[in-house]
Amino acid sequence: MYTIQEVSQKVHVSTYSIRYYDDHGLLPTVKRDENNSRVFDDVDIEWVEIVTCLRATGMPLAKIKHYIELCLEGDQTVPERYRIMVEQQRETMAQAEKIQAHLRLINKKVDHYANVLINNKPDTLMPNKHLEKIYTQDY
Amino acid sequence: MYTIQEVSQKVHVSTYSIRYYDDHGLLPTVKRDENNSRVFDDVDIEWVEIVTCLRATGMPLAKIKHYIELCLEGDQTVPERYRIMVEQQRETMAQAEKIQAHLRLINKKVDHYANVLINNKPDTLMPNKHLEKIYTQDY
């Protein structure tokens, strides 16, 4: 049994967000004690982790809610749940690739600035090197 | 020379966002034609790409704006620009790792549902298997 604060520290999600998720029906099994305070058990923490995982990989809350409702409905919704997760898997892999592409550009910038700082020899690492007339200053 | 729409298709950013960036000083070299329409060249497109890259890796617009202003100020700001980019590099690598962790959970769910669908034998792939009394249905 955990308080909202303990859950917050455990899963690295703010208490604000956890309350927001609960208020919007994304944590279907959270209980209350005699003072109306939220009481979480390990299953609730797993729900928070699932919501966090899906949110962090770009699923909107409305769709997460739909998925959770399917989970509560029973085995006959497994085919749709499977489709949702496969789609999320595909999109998450695409995201990972995009991040890698962004990281390559950032790496270039870091290398460029490092060069400027070390040898004080600004080399244009910008992609369109033929536009050098325009690149009068390093970015 | 490109219209806002052409830029939008080229860099896969909505015209709404491009206007928003321009209105907030994140595209410092966009020009206007005689009808007050925005005119973009290749340098402007690179600015859009930089903004997109930094946004997609989690940098808030205010910080991106600060970075762009540093770029416009000249060589003496290279040390700070370097620091900013190194920090962004570190955070982006952390993001990539988080995505991979999320992807592992999603993969588990996909495998689980696939198993249920193929052999109709629901195996609990949930982490806390000892809580099986609580897991009366597969998630």
Place this chain on the structure above:
DNA sequence: TATCCCCTTCGAGTTGTTAGAAGGCAAGTC
């Protein structure tokens, strides 16, 4: 009893994006 501390709800603010309305300008067509 007073002071903490954590909890609650409610309403408002923030960020970044998306959308729609209302209108200007230019090119083409009847």
Place this chain on the structure above:
DNA sequence: GACTTGCCTTCTAACAACTCGAAGGGGATA
């Protein structure tokens, strides 16, 4: 010339997902 089409503009509003602060309550401890 009038009309339509199409792209552009600005402005305002809506939206998602938080984030925060105010106002208040319950319980433990000094």
